[in-house]
Amino acid sequence: MLSQIRQVLSNAEPGQTRPILLTSMDVRRFVRGFLTRNGVDLAVLSYQDLASDFTIRPAGSVTLPHGSNSGLLE
Structure with missing residues (x-):
């Protein structure tokens, strides 16, 4: 994931707008802590944090392998 x-x-x-990581509200704080501990300075927002008229332009996606329960976010 990192x-x-x-x-x-x-x-x-x-010169492009700085990327953010968009995730579910349930894991947002855990993802933010994980990134901070690993030296990544990146805003982490949940879908609920966005205004209804906000436009999202995906720059990429991050996934865990299917069935992965590696404890990355603990």
Whole structure:
């Protein structure tokens, strides 16, 4: 997961709006803590944090392998 996030960040165009990580409200704080502990400075928001008229432009996606329960977010 961490390498995928770093890859998306490295692909961001200079001068482009800074990417955020959009996740569910249930895991947002755990993801933010995980990123902070690993030296990644990235805003983490949940879908509920966004205004209904907000437009999302995906820059990439991050996934865990199917069935993964590696404890990354503990």
